[in-house]
Amino acid sequence: MMALLEIELPAELQSPQKQIGQFIRRTQSICPECNRILPSTVFEREGKVFMTKTCPEHGETEELYFGSYDMYQKFATYWSDGKGTHAPNVPIESCACPANCGLCSNHLSHTGLANIIVTNRCDLTCWYCFFYVKKGLEGAYVYEPSLDQVKEMVRALKAERPVPGNSLQITGGEPTLRPELPEIVKIIKEEGVDHIQLNTNGINLALNPNLAHILRDNGLSNLYMSFDGVSPKTNPKNHWEAPYTIESCRKANLGVVLVPTVIKSINDHELGGILRFAQRNIDIVRAISYQPVSLTGRMKKQEREKYRITIPDCIERIEEQTNGEIPRDAWFPVPSCSPVTHFVEAFTKRPQYELSIHFACGAGTYVFEDKDTRKMVPITSFVDLKGLFEYLDEKTDELNSGTNKYLVAAKFITKLNSFIEKDKQPAGLNLSKLLVGALLKHDYSSVGQFHVRSMFLGMMHFQDKYNQDEERLQRCDIHYLTPDMRIIPFCSFNVIPEWYRDRIQKKYGISVEEWEKKNGEKLESRLYRGQLRRGKHADGCGCSAVHIEPITGT
Template identity: 65%
Template sequence: MTLPVLRPSAEGLVKPGEEYVRSTLSVCPYCSRLLPAAIVARDNKVYIRKRCPEHGEIEEVYWSDYEMYKRFLRYWHDGKGTAAPTFPLQGENVCTQNCGLCPYHINHTALANIVVTNRCDLTCWYCFFYARRDKGGFVYEPSLDQIVYMVRTLRAERPVPGNSVQITGGEPTLREDLPDIIRAIKSEGIDHIQLNTNGIRIAQHPELCRTYREAGVSNLYLSFDGVTPRTNSKNHWEVPYVLDACRGANLGVVLVPTVIRGHNDHELGAIVRYAQRNADIVRAVNYQPVSLTGLMPREQREKYRITIPDVIHAIEEQTGGEVPSDAWFPVPSSTPVTHVVEALTNAPKYELSIHPHCGAGTYVFIDKSNNRLVPITSFIKVKELLNDLQELAEKVQSGENKYLAAAHIALRLQSYVIKEKEPPGVDVAKMLTKALLRHDYSSVGEFHMRSLFLGIMHFQDLYNHDAERVQRCDIHYLNPDGRIIPFCSYNVQSYYYRDLIMRKYGIPIEEWERRNGRRLESGLYRGELRRGKHHPNCGCDLAPGASPASSPGS
C-alpha cells in the first residue's frame, strides 16, 4: 500500500537538549490548519510540538514516560487496510480532514460505533453529546432503516467484514425502540453488540437488562468514574442496582472511567478493587484518559491532562504493586495471535493493529486464597510467546508445512507457562492449543470469564492530535451517509464530522417535541434512586437516608 507522506520536515521544531523521535502531521487547535509536527523527548517525557503561522507554537504532553513509549513502539505494525473504502480521496489534505474511510487508511474496523441518539438524561460537565436547546439544538436519532444501512456498510468492509458494534449516544436507553435496534443489528450478522450506557434507566427498570440481552446485547459498557459520590456524581448511587440487574440477566459489564487529573486519578486502584469485588459480573475495566475538548489555556491543560503511562503507574502504586507497570502491553501486541490463525486457516482475521500509543491492556486473575491480583505476566512468558507465534506465522506464510509448524508450536506451549504460579483451574497451554490449532474458541471465552481485563484507551484532542494515529485507528463511527469515520476525527474535529452529520440528519428540538408530545427536558434524571435508603452495596459514604444535596439531580 502506498501511504500518504506523514513525515513532513521537523526543521525548527526540535529544541536544544531534546531527542527527536519522529515527525507527523497535526492540526492547529485554533484554526484547524494542518501542520507539520515533531514528536520529541526530554526529561523522560514525550511531547508533540507544532507551529501555526497565525497562532504560534503549541506544545503538548504526548506520553509521560519515554522508556515505556519505546517499549510499546516495538509492537508497531501496519494493518490490512481497507480494500473497500467508503470515501474517495479528495483534495490535498488526505488525512484527518476528509476521513471516510479513504484508501490510505491502514486498518479495518475492529469496533464500530452507532450513535442512536444525542439525547441524554444527564448533563455532565465534560460531555459533548447533550442536545442543547440554548445552542440552537437538534435531536439526532437515525431510523431503523438508516441503522441497518450503516451496519450493511460495515459488513461490506474488506478484507475483514466488521462484526462488532457499540451502540452509543447520548444515552441509548432513552430510545424506546432500542430492543428493535439491537435485533436489527444482530440480524445483519454482527456477533458482538456492546451497549454504552450510564445505566440509570436500567437501575430504574431492571427488566430492561434481560430485554437487551435477549435481543442480542453482549455486554454493557458502563460509565463509572469513581468509587465515591464526589468522583462519580453521575451514577454512583445507581451502579449497584445496574450490577444487580446484570446478575439477574447474566449480562457482563465493562466499567468505563473517564480519567481526569486532580479529579479521580487517586481512585484508579480503588476502581480495580471495585471490579474485583464484583468480578462475578464485571469482566473488564477500560480507563479513558480525558480528551480535552474546546479551547483551553496551557495551564488548564496541565491541570487536567493525564496520559496512558500516568494511569499505568497510578494503578501500580494504588494496588500495592499487584498490577505492575511491566504487565501492560500495547494493543497491537496481540497481532501475532491473529497472524498464526490466518496462516493456519488461510483466511484474513481481525487484527488489532492500531497505533501502539493509542491503548494498552493486561489481564489479571484473582487468587481467592489471599484475594490478591495475579497479572498474566507473572505466570506466562508473554514476550517469548508472542515472538514465537510471529515466527511460526512467518514460516507458514513462507511455505513451511502448516501441520508440522503447528505441531512444533504445540510442543512448546507448555514452556511459556510457569505452572507453579498459574492460578488454580487455569490451563493456558490447553486454551492456546484449542484456540490456535483447533480453532475452538470456547476456552478463550472461559479465560475471559475467569480473568479481569484492564484496558486504557486515550482518545485524542486538538492539542495532542497525531494524524498517524488517526490513519491507524480501528474504532470507527458508522454514519447515515455511508461514511465510516475514525473515532478521533469524528469527535475531535467535530466541525467536519459529528456536528455536521448529526445536524444534517437530525431534526429541531421543537419538531421532536411535537412528534413525541413531551419536552426534551422531561427525560432528565431527577435522582429518584438517590433519595431515601441507598443500595447497601453502593459504597456511599453518606448515612442511609441522607440527601447528597450537592449532586446533580438531587
C-alpha cells in the same frame, strides 16, 4: 507503512528551529484553533514524550503526548500496520488526513469496533462531556437515526473487506432514552453482528431492571457502563445507581465493563479503588476500560496541564494504588496481539480480525483473582508474553515460507508450555489447552472461560486537538457508522466535530424545537432527577454489596 501526505508550510511562515529535546519522529497534526494541517514533531524531554506544532496564525502548541519515554519505547516495538480495507468508502487517490475520512485509501486498519449513535440526547449533563445535545446552543440538533438507517449502516459495516465488521457499540447520548432500543439490538443481531455492547450510564437499567433481561434476550453482549470513581465526589453521575445496575445485569447474566473517564486532579487517585470495586463483582464485571480524558474546547496550557493524564500516568497510579499487584510491566500495547492474528492467518490462509491501532492509543492486561490470597494476579506473572509473541512471529514466517502447517502445529504444541509457568497459574486454568484450541483448532468456546475467570484491564486514550497525531488517526479501528454510509474514525468524528459529527447530526437530525413539537415534551424533561439518591427506589431494584464499606486502592 503508508506515508502521510506531507504538508509543508512556506519557508517564510515556518518558525525558527529551537532545541526542544531529543527528537523521536515527525508526524502531522492540526492547529487547535483553526484546524490547519501542520507538520509536528514528537520528542522526549525529562523522561516524557511531548508534541509540538506551530501554526503561522496561532503560534506554537506544545502538549504532553505520553507520560513515560521508557514505556513509549517498549510499546513502539509492537508497531504493526494492519490490512486496511479493500474498497474504501471515500475513493480519493490522495487524501489529506484528516480532511477526507470515511474510510479513505490511507486508512491502515479495518473496523475493530463500530459505533452507531442512536440518540444524542442524554439524561445527564456531565461537565466534561463533549457529545450530548444542549438546548439553546446555536445549531443544536436532535439526531436519532431510523430503524431502516440503522439496518443500512450495519450492512455497510458487514460489507467491509477483507474483514467484515463483527463488533458494534450502541452509543449516544444515552441510548436507553430510545424506546426502540430492544428492537435496535435485535436488528443488529439479525444482520449478523456477533458482539453488541451498550454504552450507557446505566441509570435506566437500575430504574427498570427488566430492561437488562430484554436486551440480553434480543442479543446484547454486555454493558459498557460509565463509572468514574468510588465516591459521590468523583462519580456524581451514577455512584448511587451503579449497584442497582450491576444487580440488574447479574440477574440477567449480562456482562458489565466499567468505563472510567480519568481526569488528573479529579479522580486519578481512585483508579485502584475502581479495580477493587470491579473485583468485588468479578462474577459479572468482565473488564475495566480506563479512558484518559480528551480535552475539548479552548483551554489554556496551564488548565490543560491540570487535567492532562496519559496512559503511562494511569498505569503508574494503578501500580501504586494496588500496592504493586498490577505492576507497570504487566501492560502491553494493543497491537502487541498482532502476532496471534498473523499466526492464525498463516495457518488458515484466511484474513483474520486484527487490532492494529497505533501503539500509543491503548494498552491492556489480564488479571486473575487468587482464591487463597484474594489478590489480583496479572497474566504476565505466569506467562512470558514477549517470548510467546516472538515465537508466534517465527512460526508465522515458517508457515508463509511453505512449511507444512501440521509440522508447525506439532512444534507449537511442544514449545508452548515453555512460556507458561503452570505452578503459578490460577487454580483451574489450563492456558496451554485454551491456546491450542483457539489458535490451532479455531475453537473459541473455551475463550469464554478465560474471560469469566479473569478480568481484562484496558486503557484507551482518545485524541483531542492538542495532541492529535495523524499516524495514530490512520491506524484507528474504533469507527462511527453514519447514514451517508461512511465509516469515520473516532478521533476525526469527535476531535473535529465541525467537519464530521456536527455536520452529520445537522443533516440527518431535526432542530430541538422541532423535536419538542413532534414529541410533545421538552428536551430537558428526560433529565435524571436522582430518584435513587433520594431513596425512591424502583420496584424490583436489587443492590449489589459494593458501597457498604469504603473502597480504597489498597
